[in-house]
Amino acid sequence: MYFCDGFGVRADRLVSLVLLLRRHGRLSATALARELEVSTRTVLRDVEALSAAGVPVYAERGRHGGFALLPGFRTELTGLNHDEALALLIAGSRRGAQAFGLGSALASAMLKVVDALPENYRDTATGAAQRLLVDPETDLLARQITTEDLSDAVLAAVRRAVLAGHKLRIRYAAAGQGPRWRTVDPIGLVTAREQGYLLATRAGADRTYRLSRIVAAEELDEPAERPERVDLDRAWRERSTRFRTGGNQVVALVRVDPARRDALVGPALAVLSEAGEADGRVRIEVTFQDARHAEWTLWQLGTHAEALTPQWLRDALRDRAAAIAATYAERASINRSGSR
Incomplete structure (x- = not known):
């Protein structure tokens, strides 16, 4: 507001x-x-x-x-x-x-x-x-903006520890794992693309936690081990760079309609190369967070984009399209049989 x-x-x-x-x-x-x-x-x-x-x-x-x-x-x-x-x-x-x-x-x-x-x-x-509206709940296509389910009590405890410079005990559920307790030194809070994050260190190592995955939090009396001043923008950029260059990232070469370029590049982690083609399409090499991220992004673009490499991504998109085509073909066959 x-x-x-x-x-x-x-x-x-x-x-x-x-x-x-x-x-x-x-x-x-x-x-x-x-x-x-x-x-x-x-x-x-x-x-x-x-x-x-x-x-x-x-x-x-x-x-x-x-x-x-x-x-x-x-x-x-x-x-x-x-x-x-x-x-x-x-x-x-x-x-x-x-x-x-x-x-x-x-x-x-x-x-x-x-x-x-x-x-x-x-x-x-x-x-x-009254004549200005910022961040409505839906976009022009009536798509609901995803909001995270956050506990006010958890956020209050996390916020107090960050601002007071105290250690923080959190019960955190990492992706694909059950929640468990850990004690961290909070650095700051960041919100990016509608999601909140806690930047912290644990045993001296940098850690980044999704706020929506913190199921419980306790502010401790012990002072946090952290620098007196912090450049959160710089810290976020550094962690983002490490995230993009490690883990299970997928590099894909894609031909895309220039009108839908932003729909491809927007969700991607990075653009590695880009060149125009004779037919007017654009050939772009992009990095995705993982295989599921790559498949989801290309599927949203339909026939406006074609994954050239890797081959497994082409196969996954082909198999998904074939399965949907088979489902609709079967229903059409049933309808025709019933009308005879």
């Missing part, structure tokens, strides 16, 4: 900008852009939006100038509790908040943000928000 004004500014950035000015007194557009990880142009638009909302932000010229709040100004967001404030900080993705068990906190926090606005601006902002 986004909180939007006429400039489409997200609530988390607006709140962060105000709080930065409260904390530092005066900051240049460059400093604000660095803190908020946006461009200076975006900062200027944010300042204009805050001014339009009635927040007294003013500019000071000169070498040591910048933006500041009028002396004595205080926001009315002090009613936010810890989880609500945390939810706002990740409000750029509504599903991200849900993946970490903060969906209800996000909804509550957004109500407080709206309530803190001047009355005339509140009506405008609420009306604008």
Whole structure:
């Protein structure tokens, strides 16, 4: 969920900008852009939006100038509790908040943000928000977006351990295995493609756990063995690279209709090579997570794609198609016999 004004500014950035000015007194557009990880142009638009909302932000010229709040100004967001404030900080993705068990906190926090606005601006902002929809439950083809079944109690325990820097005891059911207890040092939480993950170490080795496979969790009092600061984005990229280059990955050479290229490349782990062909199709070499992943992806593309290698993938797709054709042929034969 986004909180939007006429400039489409997200609530988390607006709140962060105000709080930065409260904390530092005066900051240049460059400093604000660095803190908020946006461009200076975006900062200027944010300042204009805050001014339009009635927040007294003013500019000071000169070498040591910048933006500041009028002396004595205080926001009315002090009613936010810890989880609500945390939810706002990740409000750029509504599903991200849900993946970490903060969906209800996000909804509550957004109500407080709206309530803190001047009355005339509140009506405008609420009306604008009603005309924007982010991450609906289905796509244009009415396909339901898959959501994981996550326990609020488990997520709360995991989240507390991550934020407090404590060791975490989890009962985890790895793929194809029964659940068992293990103690880990939590590093951080990541959400990717509608799925949540816990990044941790166990006995000093990197481990990544699907949140939906954690059936129970206990925060321990013992401090976690982990670095004081972490670059989660970098850690996720490194683990993703290791995942793509190890295990049971399958490399396939595929001819595909260029109009359906993205449907092939999107689910793939990596694209190794790509070249056009004389008939207009594209020849792409891609890596899949495993055999089932490769077969499923090619099957969805039907006649729009053809697996050239490996041979076992061609055989699997042929056998599946033959089985379906036989099923429908048998039913057609029965119907013809009954109509005589």
